[in-house]
Amino acid sequence: MNLSDLLPLLRFLAPEILLSALALGALLGEAALSRLLGVEKRQNLLGWLALLGLGACLVILGDQAARGETLALGRGAFVASPFNALLKTAATLAVMASVTMGLRAPFVRHVGENYALVLFSLLGMFFLLSAESLLMIFVALELTSLPLYALAASQKGARRSIEGGLKYLLFGGLSAAFLLFGISYVYGMSGQGSLAGLRDWLVAQRTAGGPGFLFLTGVCLMIVGLGFKIAAAPFHLWAPDAYEGAPLPAAAILASASKLAGIVVAARLLLGAFLPVAGNVLGSPLSWHAGWSPAVAALAVASLTVGNLAALAQRNAKRFMAYSSVAHAGNVLVAFLALDASGRPAALAAPAIAYYAVIYALTNAGVFAAIHALAWGARGDDFADFRGAARRAPFPAFFLLIFLLSLAGVPPMAGFFGKLFLFMAALQADATHWGLAWLVAYALAMNVVALGYYLRFARVLWVEPAEDLRPISTPLELRVALVALALLVLGLGVFPSSCLAAFRTMGGVLLLRG
Amino acid sequence: MRTAFILITFWTLASGLLAISRRNMIHCALALISFFAGIAALLFTLSADFLGAVQLLIYVGAISVLILFALLVTHDASRLGDRGAPFSRGKWSGWMLSALVFVVLGFGLHRVAVPPPPDPAPALPVAEIGRLLVTRHAVPFLAMALLLTAALVGSALVAIEESSEHARKE
Amino acid sequence: MSTYEHGYLIVGCLMLVALVVASTPLLLAACLRPRKPSAIKQATYECGIESKGDSWIQFKAQYYLYALAFVIFDLETIFLIPCAVALNQVGFFAFLEMTVFVGVLLLGLVWEWSKGVLEWR
Numbered sequence: 098m099n100l101s102d103l104l105p106l107l108r109f110l111a112p113e114i115l116l117s118a119l120a121l122g123a124l125l126g127e128a129a130l131s132r133l134l135g136v137e138k139r140q141n142l143l144g145w146l147a148l149l150g151l152g153a154c155l156v157i158l159g160d161q162a163a164r165g166e167t168l169a170l171g172r173g174a175f176v177a178s179p180f181n182a183l184l185k186t187a188a189t190l191a192v193m194a195s196v197t198m199g200l201r202a203p204f205v206r207h208v209g210e211n212y213a214l215v216l217f218s219l220l221g222m223f224f225l226l227s228a229e230s231l232l233m234i235f236v237a238l239e240l241t242s243l244p245l246y247a248l249a250a251s252q253k254g255a256r257r258s259i260e261g262g263l264k265y266l267l268f269g270g271l272s273a274a275f276l277l278f279g280i281s282y283v284y285g286m287s288g289q290g291s292l293a294g295l296r297d298w299l300v301a302q303r304t305a306g307g308p309g310f311l312f313l314t315g316v317c318l319m320i321v322g323l324g325f326k327i328a329a330a331p332f333h334l335w336a337p338d339a340y341e342g343a344p345l346p347a348a349a350i351l352a353s354a355s356k357l358a359g360i361v362v363a364a365r366l367l368l369g370a371f372l373p374v375a376g377n378v379l380g381s382p383l384s385w386h387a388g389w390s391p392a393v394a395a396l397a398v399a400s401l402t403v404g405n406l407a408a409l410a411q412r413n414a415k416r417f418m419a420y421s422s423v424a425h426a427g428n429v430l431v432a433f434l435a436l437d438a439s440g441r442p443a444a445l446a447a448p449a450i451a452y453y454a455v456i457y458a459l460t461n462a463g464v465f466a467a468i469h470a471l472a473w474g475a476r477g478d479d480f481a482d483f484r485g486a487a488r489r490a491p492f493p494a495f496f497l498l499i500f501l502l503s504l505a506g507v508p509p510m511a512g513f514f515g516k517l518f519l520f521m522a523a524l525q526a527d528a529t530h531w532g533l534a535w536l537v538a539y540a541l542a543m544n545v546v547a548l549g550y551y552l553r554f555a556r557v558l559w560v561e562p563a564e565d566l567r568p569i570s571t572p573l574e575l576r577v578a579l580v581a582l583a584l585l586v587l588g589l590g591v592f593p594s595s596c597l598a599a600f601r602t603m604g605g606v607l608l609l610r611g
Numbered sequence: 612m613r614t615a616f617i618l619i620t621f622w623t624l625a626s627g628l629l630a631i632s633r634r635n636m637i638h639c640a641l642a643l644i645s646f647f648a649g650i651a652a653l654l655f656t657l658s659a660d661f662l663g664a665v666q667l668l669i670y671v672g673a674i675s676v677l678i679l680f681a682l683l684v685t686h687d688a689s690r691l692g693d694r695g696a697p698f699s700r701g702k703w704s705g706w707m708l709s710a711l712v713f714v715v716l717g718f719g720l721h722r723v724a725v726p727p728p729p730d731p732a733p734a735l736p737v738a739e740i741g742r743l744l745v746t747r748h749a750v751p752f753l754a755m756a757l758l759l760t761a762a763l764v765g766s767a768l769v770a771i772e773e774s775s776e777h778a779r780k781e
Numbered sequence: 782m783s784t785y786e787h788g789y790l791i792v793g794c795l796m797l798v799a800l801v802v803a804s805t806p807l808l809l810a811a812c813l814r815p816r817k818p819s820a821i822k823q824a825t826y827e828c829g830i831e832s833k834g835d836s837w838i839q840f841k842a843q844y845y846l847y848a849l850a851f852v853i854f855d856l857e858t859i860f861l862i863p864c865a866v867a868l869n870q871v872g873f874f875a876f877l878e879m880t881v882f883v884g885v886l887l888l889g890l891v892w893e894w895s896k897g898v899l900e901w902r
Binding site: 121211 | 704747751761762771
């Protein structure tokens with residue numbers, strides 16, 4: 098390869114290169130400035146620089162999306178496409194909200210490292226969102242998660258931060274082990290490292306008597322690993338403690354961008370590579386095939402049940418959001434099952450999953466930013482601390498209401514259309530036999546429960562009397578972030594079908610052909 | 612080679628059992644190191660030379676140091692096991708889950724028709740691994756550098772503050 | 782027996798010899814020595830001074846940072862060795878990649894150094 102071949106590559110890899118430079122720059126900046134400037138000044142300066150860099154990333158990503166070119170490197174190790182650029186844009190926006198939250202609140206002493214870890218994690222998500230090979234998926238998942246473990250434990254004084262970080266690390270390590278073990282079986286049986294190669298191998302195996310029991314075991318082990326990452330029940334146990342213990346800016350990334358990347362990679366693996374071994378949960382017992390969909394159906398039902406019912410009983414806002422995220426994992430898993438009798442996914446399934454993941458990430462980033470603004474004057478982050486907060490800080494409370502309504506799925510918001518498309522995809526799959534109707538009905542019932550607890554949180558903010566009436570001031574940059582996220586959540590809700598159409602035309606689940 | 616494989620397997624299993632059943636944490640750690648060495652020996656018997664060397668260098672060499680250091684900085688680690696049995700109350704569900712995983716994996720492995728290994732086994736030369744690393748797997752290779760740096764920073768950040776607070780108290 | 786197995790047979794023989802050489806004196810001593818234990822003899826030997834307190838004290842977590850850095854750079858060598866072996870097959874671009882790989886980790890080291898993580902306190 099010559100240097101002249103390198104230049105076009107650089108154009109596609111520009112966001113990743115810029116992010117790496119930013120992360121390393123934050124480290125060096127901290128090293129250079131730690132003796133010159135105080136913590137708060139460094140926090141402000143490095144934070145604004147990080148925001149500036151992320152803004153440049155957005156511009157590059159927008160350019161990539163507009164040009165509409167695709168590039169694949171190293172058998173699916175890195176696939177740049179307009180669709181991936183859009184997903185990366187959503188992840189970047191969520192992380193920008195998190196950085197904005199951290200600009201003034203002095204929550205850590207090691208500022209530059211904190212920003213560097215955030216940027217490293219985002220870089221991992223970028224790689225994850227454009228990975229179509231097993232090796233790269235694993236490396237990128239680790240690059241996403243490792244900084245998050247450290248960030249979750251970064252509030253060193255607080256016992257619950259250490260506890261949450263440790264639990265997250267242990268569960269994360271275990272899930273990585275499951276994923277890697279599964280990958281080793283899948284790769285060992287097929288000899289295929291790229292997702293497209295795997296899919297073609299599986300299609301070829303159909304006539305040769307199926308891929309074998311061990312391959313399916315490997316796929317199930319990988320589902321366990323992915324279940325941990327997207328916090329699907331019963332693998333959600335780390336989430337409440339990690340969310341509660343992590344500082345709010347870190348929890349915001351856990352709940353938004355990291356989740357988006359996890360959902361997309363799960364869709365790439367299950368609906369892309371492993372589609373031929375989906376099996377079925379529909380139809381008569383006679384036509385039943387073994388495959389991953391019964392396992393995913395079990396995860397979906399468990400997540401919907403555990404997430405929604407446990408969220409009802411929470412008294413802490415962050416734990417509440419953790420259980421809400423478990424419930425949303427259940428919602429999104431429903432669309433993974435939208436396969437017709439011949440095993441093809443419904444046309445709506447993949448775009449609906451991507452749309453939902455993007456909406457969910459942006460909305461959750463908004464929720465955490467608003468909670469952060471409200472928690473400014475509060476003692477803690479229990480519901481009791483937010484009583485009557487709307488009177489003290491009407492601005493963030495209003496936006497929190499918008500985001501909560503979007504999570505609950507109230508019509509004008511994007512969250513409603515996200516859920517609508519997911520369930521429509523599930524119903525479309527096998528419409529003649531009422532195949533997934535039971536699951537959709539169950540999900541709808543659970544979403545009614547969800548509406549109840551989101552409104553309860555809103556009631557705490559708006560209806561209950563405040564003990565302390567001193568107003569809470571919200572910094573300007575946080576206001577801007579809230580407005581921007583709310584506009585996105587509303588805007589994507591006003592034009593849902595055009596977003597869906599854009600996702601559909603930009604490419605399916607997998608871009609590479611085998 | 613077959614006898615060597617079986618002997619090493621028993622050695623590894625015995626070390627693993629020791630590592631989870633001893634009460635003294637130092638003994639557990641030493642048993643774990645012996646377990647790592649057993650895995651390395653198994654890799655050598657399977658003609659995976661490079662992996663065996665990696666296992667020796669990383670696990671026997673570095674991870675074991677990490678584990679022993681962790682015991683060193685933990686207060687009174689030798690007595691951690693004295694408070695009760697080395698197994699927790701949930702041991703039965705744990706054993707059952709492990710047994711289930713063992714049965715499923717054993718069943719799967721039993722049903723796989725493994726082709727007879729070619730003789731001599733095709734050794735993957737280290738140079739070939741290197742060539743693949745910098746050509747086909749260039750992106751994961753470079754991502755690995757960033758991952759290692761992130762791990763360096765993250766782990767140092769979790770460990771550092773504790774000590775500086777320690778220093779302030781003194 | 783193939784040449785591959787033959788190679789490791791020699792390694793195994795050497796390990797056996799090492800084991801025998803190391804353990805024979807200890808075993809011999811254990812068999813020959815007189816056995817007269819007393820409380821003073823069984824006390825922990827600490828440079829001849831009477832030992833006080835417990836032998837288990839908590840060390841500073843600072844030491845752990847060295848172990849962490851050691852593991853990271855140990856891992857780096859694992860990636861560098863195969864690349865170094867293949868260097869004359871792969872050309873300039875691969876050399877560039879390796880430089881970037883080492884450079885990124887070097888920046889990590891620079892950070893550690895200037896943050897004082899490596900100071901032995």
